[in-house]
Amino acid sequence: MSGIGFVGEPIIVDSGNVEYSKDEIISRYEYREARVVGNRVTPLNENLIFKTQRHVPKTGVLLVGWGGNNGTTLTAGILANKLKTTWMTKEGEHHSNFLGSICRSVTMRVGIDHNLQPVYAPLFNVIPILDPVDLEIWGWDISSMNIADAMNRAKVLDYDLQRKLYPELKDMVPWPSVYSEDFIAANQCDRADNIIRGNKQEQLDTLRQNIRDFKQQRGIEKVIVLWTANTERYAEIRAGLNDTADNLLGSIEANEAEIAPSTLFAVASILEGCTYINGSPQNTFIPGVIELAERHQILIAGDDFKTGQTKIKTVLSDFLINSGLKLCSIVSYNHLGNNDGKNLSAPKTFRSKEISKSGVIDDVICANRLIYGENEHPDHCVVIKYVPYVGDSKRAMDEYTSEIFMGGRNTIVLHNTCEDSLLAAPIIMDLILLAELCTRIQIKRVEDEEFSRMHPILSILSFLLKSPQVPEGSPVVHSLFNQRYSITNFIRALVGLPPETFMLLEHKIP
Ligand code: NAI
Numbered sequence: 001m002s003g004i005g006f007v008g009e010p011i012i013v014d015s016g017n018v019e020y021s022k023d024e025i026i027s028r029y030e031y032r033e034a035r036v037v038g039n040r041v042t043p044l045n046e047n048l049i050f051k052t053q054r055h056v057p058k059t060g061v062l063l064v065g066w067g068g069n070n071g072t073t074l075t076a077g078i079l080a081n082k083l084k085t086t087w088m089t090k091e092g093e094h095h096s097n098f099l100g101s102i103c104r105s106v107t108m109r110v111g112i113d114h115n116l117q118p119v120y121a122p123l124f125n126v127i128p129i130l131d132p133v134d135l136e137i138w139g140w141d142i143s144s145m146n147i148a149d150a151m152n153r154a155k156v157l158d159y160d161l162q163r164k165l166y167p168e169l170k171d172m173v174p175w176p177s178v179y180s181e182d183f184i185a186a187n188q189c190d191r192a193d194n195i196i197r198g199n200k201q202e203q204l205d206t207l208r209q210n211i212r213d214f215k216q217q218r219g220i221e222k223v224i225v226l227w228t229a230n231t232e233r234y235a236e237i238r239a240g241l242n243d244t245a246d247n248l249l250g251s252i253e254a255n256e257a258e259i260a261p262s263t264l265f266a267v268a269s270i271l272e273g274c275t276y277i278n279g280s281p282q283n284t285f286i287p288g289v290i291e292l293a294e295r296h297q298i299l300i301a302g303d304d305f306k307t308g309q310t311k312i313k314t315v316l317s318d319f320l321i322n323s324g325l326k327l328c329s330i331v332s333y334n335h336l337g338n339n340d341g342k343n344l345s346a347p348k349t350f351r352s353k354e355i356s357k358s359g360v361i362d363d364v365i366c367a368n369r370l371i372y373g374e375n376e377h378p379d380h381c382v383v384i385k386y387v388p389y390v391g392d393s394k395r396a397m398d399e400y401t402s403e404i405f406m407g408g409r410n411t412i413v414l415h416n417t418c419e420d421s422l423l424a425a426p427i428i429m430d431l432i433l434l435a436e437l438c439t440r441i442q443i444k445r446v447e448d449e450e451f452s453r454m455h456p457i458l459s460i461l462s463f464l465l466k467s468p469q470v471p472e473g474s475p476v477v478h479s480l481f482n483q484r485y486s487i488t489n490f491i492r493a494l495v496g497l498p499p500e501t502f503m504l505l506e507h508k509i510p
Contacts, residue, residue, distance in 0.1 A: 005119035011110060011126055011495070018496035025052045028446075050494050051451055053440035057221035060214055061432050062274075064265050065229025066174045067150035069338050069392055069421040070279070070305075070428060073173070074228075075137050076151050076165050077425050082133035083168070087161040094158070100426030102463070103129050103433045108488040109500060116506050127491050130433050136218050136449050140210070140265075141174035141229070144194035148172070154338070156392045156421045175210050178203045178261040183282075187347035188339075199255040200264060207268035209453070215494025222439065224432050225269035227262050228305075228424075230340065232282040233348035234355075235260045240441065248288030264291060270298045275435045277461075278302030278469075279428060281356030285469055293456045301436055301458040301463040304356040304466040307423040308416055309334065309396040313482060316400055316412070317361040318479040325410065326371045326403040328378050332357070335385040336394040336420060345386040356467040357382045360404045360478045394420040427464050434461055434487070441494065443489040463487055489492055 012020060017028040031046045049433070079085075080096040087094050098104035107120035118506045123129060145153065148169035152162055176194045196203050215223055235242070236258050242248045251259055252267065252405045262284040269276040270292050278284045281304040293300045306314075309332055342494055343351050358380055365372050396416040404410045438458055442451035454460075455471050462468035462476070463483035470476050489499040 002119040003115065005113050005117060006107070007110065007119060007121040009125060010128075011121055012221075013495045013497060015496050020054075021055055025495060026050070026056060027052075027131050028151050029269065029493045029496060031386075031493075048493075049444050049446060049451075051442040052127060052437075052494050054128050055133075056128050056436075056440075058112050058134070058136070058219065059130055059222045059224065059436050060136035060218060060220040062139065062211065062214060062223060062225045063137065063139035064177065064225065064227045064262070065141060066137075067141035067143045067147065067153075068228060068230070069154040069340065070228040070424045071139060071141070071457060072147055072151040072154050072169075073156050073421040074425040074428050075147055076157055076169065078135060078137065078429070079165060079168055080161065081296055085164055087158055087164055089158050089160065092472065094161075096378070098132065098426060098429070100423060101132075101430050102484070102487070103210075103430050104132065105426075108491065110492075110497065112506065123488070123491060127437065127494050130436050132429050132433060135432065136214075136220055136346050137167045137454055138172070138214055139174055140177035140207075142177045142179045142188075142194055143191040144173065144176075145191075146170050146173045154392065154421065156419055172296050177229075178207070178264050180257075180261050182257070183260050183262075184230045185343045185349050187342055187346065188230060191339075200252045200259055201255065204252055204264050204268055207265060211268060211272040211274060221450065222436065223255040223272070223274040224435055225265060225274050226279060226428065226432060227265060227277065227284065227302075228279045228428060230343040231280045231349045231352050232262055232284075234283050234352055235263065235286060236355070237283070237286050241284045242288040245288050245291040248292065252258075260284065262359070266300070267292060270296050270300075273298060275301075275439060277300040277431050277435060279424075279431070281352040281467060290457070297453055297456060297457055299435060299454065299458050301435055301461045302465060302467075302469050304353075305424050305431075306464055306466045307427060308394065308418055309398065310357060310360050310466045312396075312398065312414065312416070314360050314400075314478045314480040317365065318481065319365050320402050321364045321368055321371070324371070327361075327400060328403055329380075329399070329401040330361070330378055331381045331383075331399045333383045333385070333397045335387040335390060336392070337388040337390040338388065338392040338394075338420065340420070341384070341386040341394075342388075344384050350384060353384060354382050357468060359476075363476060363478050392419050392421050393417060431461055431464050434464075435468055460487060460490055 019026045027050045030047045031048050033044045035044050109118050110121045113119050148166045176196045179192045179195045196206050222229045241251050266276045266284050266289045398414045400412045402410045437452050444451045457469050457471045459470040
């Protein structure tokens with residue numbers, strides 16, 4: 001398209017507020033907000049300094065649930081991109097790509113050219129971001145099936161692509177994992193043949209040793225652990241059990257039954273100094289885990305990958321309500337036939353998903369007291385059914401009903417069919433790449449002596465998560481474009497660029 005520019009190489013920001021050294025980018029940044037008291041609004045400025053390490057370290061990711069649909073699709077997809085694999089389908093030849101990844105397939109506006117036309121650049125040309133093909137991947141699974149056969153079992157990728165990747169994946173066999181049949185659906189027991197025995201402390205020690213071995217044997221500088229295993233039921237939170245970091249560590253030592261496998265993984269990861277990401281809806285981040293992460297200054301992010309239906313929900317509710325329409329009812333049906341669907345067919349695991357999917361419009365409702373009363377909320381119903389025949393090709397049917405001008409009604413109905421794991425894999429990749437970037441960022445107020453790492457709870461990754469974890473007291477943002485611009489505006493701040501305002505004033509001043 002004419003006029004719109006593109007920068008295909010790393011950008012350099014020319015400004016007295018930004019310094020590029022061999023190792024770091026230092027950006028002095030004026031953060032602008034406004035304080036409101038009653039009806040008085042006072043603009044506030046805070047002077048911050050960001051320091052971003054430019055060297056991207058050799059990074060490894062350990063996937064919990066590696067042999068599942070997401071784990072195998074991600075591994076095969078990254079490998080195919082690395083090998084530049086092509087494959088045939090009845091439509092012809094296909095090339096590997098990273099569609100669906102904001103780190104690899106999205107551009108951000110960096111400014112205007114001399115004709116006042118916008119110029120865009122990929123995120124990785126604004127700030128150094130790990131190239132996914134350089135990621136070392138390994139993981140755990142309660143199923144001992146190698147990743148090549150597990151990829152076939154998943155039935156996600158095209159046959160010819162599976163055939164080409166098979167030899168590369170067949171020797172990858174997941175490490176045994178921690179299994180508790182109480183936490184996932186009973187219907188999963190037939191694949192649980194790869195289990196770490198022993199009490200919880202011994203299991204934790206094994207996981208920690210696995211992480212250390214992975215790092216050492218492959219010369220990896222940084223490891224990220226990511227849960228993409230089956231959804232667990234919610235763990236009970238109880239004083240003395242898991243309400244503080246010390247109580248949690250004590251409960252693991254005492255072999256308490258209510259410590260979920262995912263909690264053991266989070267604890268192992270934190271104690272080994274590794275960022276931990278939770279891609280499923282369960283409450284892995286119980287208070288004891290959060291305190292432990294804060295104590296060790298380890299970054300954590302969750303919960304539950306935001307892929308299809310929820311993404312649309314956070315766009316449509318924003319569109320409707322911020323158009324001044326009163327969204328009164330959302331009804332969402334899913335049916336899917338993959339192993340995730342099978343696991344979610346048990347009431348206790350479905351409940352975790354239902355909670356995760358239900359809160360996603362809260363922020364946009366609460367922000368508009370003109371059309372919603374204090375305790376008013378649209379009806380919101382979530383149904384998930386397991387239909388084996390459709391496999392990974394999930395169906396999502398949604399109905400949005402709104403009240404419009406002068407007593408009118410507006411009903412929007414959507415039917416979405418999509419391979420679930422092909423949406424999830426690039427999102428998992430983005431979570432890893434952006435979390436890794438966050439570990440290289442330090443921040444301080446101008447007047448502070450020392451730089452500190454980012455807050456351990458990575459709310460900046462909310463775009464990629466259905467039920468984002470945020471620091472205590474921080475508002476949860478669900479609206480998709482607000483989440484997206486919080487990432488790109490944050491990246492702009494790292495290189496001393498002002499936030500995107502969309503005002504285009506240069507075209508409005510005569
Ligand atoms: P899947 O059922 O194909 O894979 C899960 C894997 O985890 C299986 O291989 C299973 O053997 C393994 N597993 C179960 N418990 C384990 C444990 N304690 N330790 C190690 N491995 C264990 O499921 P899929 O489709 O890959 O999804 C994974 C998770 O991601 C699910 O919780 C799902 O709800 C969540 N998710 C998936 C989305 C998608 O679009 N695919 C979107 C949002 C969340």
